[in-house]
Amino acid sequence: MTYTIQQISTMFGLSHPTLRYYEEIGLLPPVARNSGKQRVYTEEHINRLRAIECFKDAELSIAKMQDFFRYEENLTENIDPILLLVQEQETELSQRIETLQKALSHIQHKVRYYDGIKKAMEANTAWPRWEDC
Amino acid sequence: MTYTIQQISTMFGLSHPTLRYYEEIGLLPPVARNSGKQRVYTEEHINRLRAIECFKDAELSIAKMQDFFRYEENLTENIDPILLLVQEQETELSQRIETLQKALSHIQHKVRYYDGIKKAMEANTAWPRWEDC
DNA sequence: TCTTGCATTCAAGTATACTTGAAGTGTTAT
DNA sequence: ATAACACTTCAAGTATACTTGAATGCAAGA
Numbered sequence: 001m002t003y004t005i006q007q008i009s010t011m012f013g014l015s016h017p018t019l020r021y022y023e024e025i026g027l028l029p030p031v032a033r034n035s036g037k038q039r040v041y042t043e044e045h046i047n048r049l050r051a052i053e054c055f056k057d058a059e060l061s062i063a064k065m066q067d068f069f070r071y072e073e074n075l076t077e078n079i080d081p082i083l084l085l086v087q088e089q090e091t092e093l094s095q096r097i098e099t100l101q102k103a104l105s106h107i108q109h110k111v112r113y114y115d116g117i118k119k120a121m122e123a124n125t126a127w128p129r130w131e132d133c
Numbered sequence: 134m135t136y137t138i139q140q141i142s143t144m145f146g147l148s149h150p151t152l153r154y155y156e157e158i159g160l161l162p163p164v165a166r167n168s169g170k171q172r173v174y175t176e177e178h179i180n181r182l183r184a185i186e187c188f189k190d191a192e193l194s195i196a197k198m199q200d201f202f203r204y205e206e207n208l209t210e211n212i213d214p215i216l217l218l219v220q221e222q223e224t225e226l227s228q229r230i231e232t233l234q235k236a237l238s239h240i241q242h243k244v245r246y247y248d249g250i251k252k253a254m255e256a257n258t259a260w261p262r263w264e265d266c
Numbered sequence: 267t268c269t270t271g272c273a274t275t276c277a278a279g280t281a282t283a284c285t286t287g288a289a290g291t292g293t294t295a296t
Numbered sequence: 297a298t299a300a301c302a303c304t305t306c307a308a309g310t311a312t313a314c315t316t317g318a319a320t321g322c323a324a325g326a
Contacts, residue, residue: 005273016273017315036322038273058236062313079254083247090244093237097230103191104226111223114216121212138303149303150285169292171303195283 003041012049027052027066058093136174145182160185160199191226 005016014022019039022028028048031039048069055065068085071078109131116128138149147155155161156172161181164172181202188198201218204211242264249261 015315018313020274021314036273038322054236054239057232058240059233075250076254079247079251083244083251086240086243086247090237090240093233093240097233097237099190100192100226100230100233103187104223104230106187107191107219107223107226110219111216114212114219117208118212118216121209148285151283153304154284169303171292 001043003046005039005041008041008045008049011046012053014049022052025062025066027062027069058089059096060089064089134176136179138172138174141174141178141182144179145186147182155185158195158199160195160202191222192229193222197222 003011005019008014008019009016019028023031023039029044031041031045034040051069052065055068060068064085068082071082071085075082113128113130120127136144138152141147141152142149152161152172156164161178164174164178167173184202185198188201193201197218201215204215204218208215246261246263253260
């Protein structure tokens with residue numbers, strides 16, 4: 001089964017230029033062409049794009065994705081660097097989540113605070129005061 | 134109490150150029166100068182920088198911080214937009230945390246997988262196979 | 267055949283958030 | 297006084313991840 005750039009674009013929500021850009025920087029494997037020089041994508045590209053989607057969610061930079069895919073091509077040689085790469089990403093990601101959770105509770109505090117003020121303004125009563133967090 | 138750019142820089146881990154940049158774009162209130170034209174920061178700047186720190190953790194863009202601080206100056210007029218701003222950030226942030234948590238479990242899966250391979254290579258036993266997530 | 271439309275290349279531009287460089291001024295220690 | 301260092305301005309550069317524009321090519325339907 002093969003796919004056009006249009007189909008891939010729709011499938012993954014990526015623009016044509018973005019797909020060509022990924023190919024240009026080697027994030028996608030080379031894409032074959034049909035008689036009219038148009039790109040013909042295969043399952044290989046679908047799988048790679050699924051991996052890219054997942055890594056993007058995990059906030060991996062394009063450079064690290066490139067490393068990852070390079071390592072994966074010769075896993076026996078590169079088991080140490082690839083393991084390190086995913087372990088580091090695991091650490092970064094869990095720290096990031098922790099930071100975001102703290103920030104979320106700050107923001108939620110602010111939501112309650114400004115909502116209290118709005119209610120007080122509407123009811124013409126005294127404003128709540130800011131409780132430090 | 135007043136502070137030099139050096140003290141503020143150390144306190145918040147921001148470079149001198151970054152502090153001047155924040156001032157230039159109006160993220161910091163205007164900074165007074167001493168006889169030698171050097172910046173003199175006050176508690177007002179410390180408080181603002183603490184707020185900026187918190188918003189940065191919450192992934193607020195500089196543009197939104199600018200909006201926030203502008204709204205805060207006249208809260209009575211701007212209670213609706215400021216409430217909207219923090220509510221939107223709350224929503225975005227919790228969605229972001231959810232995405233990151235899913236991504237984290239993908240990455241943890243990969244860590245276990247590649248660690249299994251490494252162990253198998255060392256023990257010269259069969260490689261584990263990839264279990265799809 | 268002609269037009270419409272999708273596809274192509276390649277270079278240049280965009281957004282965000284800073285950083286770096288050059289050149290000069292002011293302050294402090296010896 | 298003089299060196300060393302901190303601070304100043306202003307413009308230009310950087311990194312990441314794309315996007316946009318201009319010019320051209322091919323292919324299929326009216």
